[in-house]
Amino acid sequence: MSDAPNRQPMTDGLLSALIDRLGTDHVVTDTSDMVPYVQEQRRLYSGRALAVVLPACTDDVAFIVEQCREHGVNIVPQGGNTGLVGGGVPHDSVVVALGRMNRIRDIDPTNATLTVEAGCILQVVQDAARDAGRLFPLSLAAEGSCQIGGNLATNAGGINVLRYGNARDLVLGLEVVLADGRVMNGLTALRKNNTGYDMKQLFIGSEGTLGIITAAVLKLFPLPRGTATALVGCDSPHQILALYDQLRSQLSDTLTAFELLPHFAMDAVLTHVQGTRAPFDQDYASYALIELTTPDADLDLNARLESALADAFENDVIRDAVIATSSTQSQALWRLRESVAEAQIAEGASIKHDISVPVSRLADFIEKADAACRSILPECRICAFGHVGDGNLHYNVSQPCDMDADAFIDLTPRFNRAVHDLVADMNGSISAEHGIGISKRTELRRYQDPVALAMMERIKTALDPQGLFNPGKLL
Incomplete structure (x- = not known):
């Protein structure tokens, strides 16, 4: 299509x-x-x-x-x-x-579910869950303005996918208006429901091309009572990956977030974002922002994290670490991560990729992609940051300081080919959490399995034979 x-x-x-x-x-x-x-x-x-x-x-x-x-x-x-x-x-x-469709229709703390309309702001959903003593864990940069219907239609990811999964994993039921005006009432709050095809999954991630999500039943979780946050400095992405593997084994499901920042990203944030401070006395090639959470208020997460990082230090996996001792310090560390996109704008034009590879291939991908991009433009600056725990990188290429922005952007097809071919070689995805929309339609046709693509087109034709919903997107 x-x-x-x-x-x-x-x-x-x-x-x-x-x-x-x-x-x-x-x-x-x-x-x-x-x-x-x-x-x-x-x-x-x-x-x-x-x-x-x-x-x-x-x-x-x-x-x-x-x-x-x-x-x-x-x-x-x-x-x-x-x-x-x-x-x-x-x-x-x-x-x-x-x-305008922004009502909280129902909340059931015992069943750990929240039924909301599609127009609810994500932060409002989070607050409603918190007021009931529960957690809705979907969290991303735009949570103060994005709406839950859009989050589901794009299968949003964010910082907590490592522990809780992405949007697709957080939904029990959907209400959807179909292309003929009928309403699919699938607002079930059941965790076990084996009655045929799981229809809601057709619409999650469909980008509004199959129907209009109007309401959803969302999963809730125990509210965290303890948090520990740390930033570590390492010599390479390979050490970052080794640290992740160690912490995943030692800290189990208390490990909630594990975010990668390269030196370029950290330097850009410290240069351009007011109120940020360097966390260490020296620079490192790679940084990891780590967060643990637990509903057990008596569990000393800081002690557990300190012990695990001490082991990593003794094994030469990390070079330095700082553990937040207050919520203010934790917020300051998170601000370093959350300001990367803002800081990149100040560094000039960038060519952005939202990719994923198997977690075990992440460091190899960065190494090979860096080499491929620098073979196209040796002076380009790589900003590869993102969610180590789910293999999702925002692999962005920033323009050289002395290069014309338009001339740099003209190289987009070459950088896309270098990055996406490598992703395909590693059995990864060209779109980890942002979707396809307009910008990646051509890339989808190049890299998607042709049988899967044909099935997608048949589903679109079956559910929306007139091509009514969001034409020109995704397919």
Whole structure:
């Protein structure tokens, strides 16, 4: 499936029907008012909407879909519009923005479940779980503005995948509006349900191309009562990987996050982000940010982490370490990691890759990818950071200091080929957590198994025969 098919323009009949149902305040047609909905947050992609509609309930969504189907108009479901691959950008489509559908429908602490509507901000979901003495562990940089429906539609990852899994692993049930306007009511709160195909998994990660997620039943976990955070300095990614393997064995499931930062990323953050401080007296080639959590308030995580790091130091795996002794110190260490993307912007243009390989191949990948990229442009600066515990790297290439940004960006196809060919050789993925959207459609066709790709296209045709939902994305 290629570009979005041509559709009819917004008709007076469709516009009248939407206004009659939703009211003039919730059907936006003014071009200037639609700008936040038609442009990706990094401004790499922009499109055009026929209208932006803001439903208040699932029945409203079903009505919108029915009307657009009758009038032959495309639909783009949209959450917080925080995506990074252009997946929410409309092309002569009606945008269905779900922000008004933001109710917490139910919370059951004993069953450890939370039922929420798709427009709930992720941070609000986290807070609702915490107020009930539980944890919803999905956590990512945009959690203050992204919406849970978008998180599920893109199978979001984040910093806690190592312990809790990604979005796909955190869902028990979904409510979805299909392309014919019917509603699939799959809001089950069951952990065992062996009644045929697991339909919810079709929609998680589908990027709004198969249906519109309107509500979900989410898994909750015990609220952490103890936390330990440390930053370590190492001589290479190979030592970082050796440390991860050791801590995984010694600390078991208390190991919640294990994040990699290269020297370039640390230096950029310390240079460009106000309020950050160097954690050590000297620089290291690689850093790991480590966090342990436990629901057992009596378990001394700091002592366990200190003991494990002492072993690593004696075995020449690490060169230095600092363990936070307060929540303020922990936040300061996390800020070093969370500011990498901001600091990279200040370093100029960058060519970004969101890849994953088997954890055991991570250090080899960095070594070989660095060499491949420097064979294209010796002066390029590599910023490979991310989630060691699930093999997900944000393998970004920054422009040389004295190179024109446009000339550097023109090299994107060559860098993509070098990085993605290596990913494929290591049986990895060209998209670990950001999705395909617009930016990686060509790459998906190059690297996806052709049988799997054909199956995806048949599923799309079966569930959305008119190509109504988010055309031109993913497939």
